Amino acid sequence: MEANDRTEMTVTWLKKHRLIYVGATRHPFILSIRDGSVDISAFKRWLGQDYIFVRAFVPFAASVLLKAWKESDDSCDVDVILGGIAALNDEVEWFKKEATKWSVALNSVVSQKVNLDYCRFLESLMSPDVDYTQAITAFWAIETVYQESFAHCLEDGSKIPDELKETCQRWGNASFGQYCHALQSIADRQLKKASDDVLAKAEVNLLRVLESEVEFWNMSRGEV
Numbered sequence: 001m002e003a004n005d006r007t008e009m010t011v012t013w014l015k016k017h018r019l020i021y022v023g024a025t026r027h028p029f030i031l032s033i034r035d036g037s038v039d040i041s042a043f044k045r046w047l048g049q050d051y052i053f054v055r056a057f058v059p060f061a062a063s064v065l066l067k068a069w070k071e072s073d074d075s076c077d078v079d080v081i082l083g084g085i086a087a088l089n090d091e092v093e094w095f096k097k098e099a100t101k102w103s104v105a106l107n108s109v110v111s112q113k114v115n116l117d118y119c120r121f122l123e124s125l126m127s128p129d130v131d132y133t134q135a136i137t138a139f140w141a142i143e144t145v146y147q148e149s150f151a152h153c154l155e156d157g158s159k160i161p162d163e164l165k166e167t168c169q170r171w172g173n174a175s176f177g178q179y180c181h182a183l184q185s186i187a188d189r190q191l192k193k194a195s196d197d198v199l200a201k202a203e204v205n206l207l208r209v210l211e212s213e214v215e216f217w218n219m220s221r222g223e224v
């Protein structure tokens with residue numbers, strides 16, 4: 001590959017940063033869900049913290065939608081992102097239902113530092129100074145880590161406890177996978193025509209997302 005080959009930049013980056021990507025998508029927390037050994041208190045901690053994260057992810061998604069509408073040459077982008085926002089609406093309701101099932105009091109969950117930092121990073125990406133290419137690349141990466149992680153839980157040979165199957169289905173299902181692919185195509189198309197400066201920033205943001213995802217799983221396991 002030539003150094004300036006911009007075809008499927010996301011694929012190139014995931015290869016280049018493979019170790020951290022595998023760290024985010026095959027984390028011990030995910031592996032423990034897959035093999036059924038998951039510590040339920042860790043799962044509940046994840047549930048409460050992720051609810052806080054998802055609430056911050058909604059305005060981020062809205063900011064990506066706004067940027068798509070303003071900056072994209074392809075009006076289909078808005079439809080893809082709108083579909084993602086619709087899914088987030090379901091997701092917020094699902095968290096409330098799931099929290100009741102596990103007796104997690106969502107309104108008394110205190111955001112942990114890792115989560116606060118990640119949400120603050122999302123907020124920085126909402127700035128109008130961050131262009132559509134950077135925003136959509138981060139958006140794709142965030143959704144894809146969950147898709148890859150939970151899809152792995154559902155693969156052959158898994159021993160997920162019944163009461164956690166719905167969680168894995170939520171992000172591991174095929175249509176969420178297609179949605180992530182649609183986001184990836186958009187990101188690749190944008191990255192192909194981006195300036196070198198934007199390209200460099202998008203790569204840094206991708207790394208920040210992957211690191212934050214690893215930390216988020218660590219936090220869920222009570223390790224930070």
Ligand SMILES: Cc1ncc(CO)c(N)n1
Binds near residue numbers: 213216
């Ligand atoms: C921490 C985290 N990353 C990604 C997603 C996917 O939406 C999520 N719900 N939470």
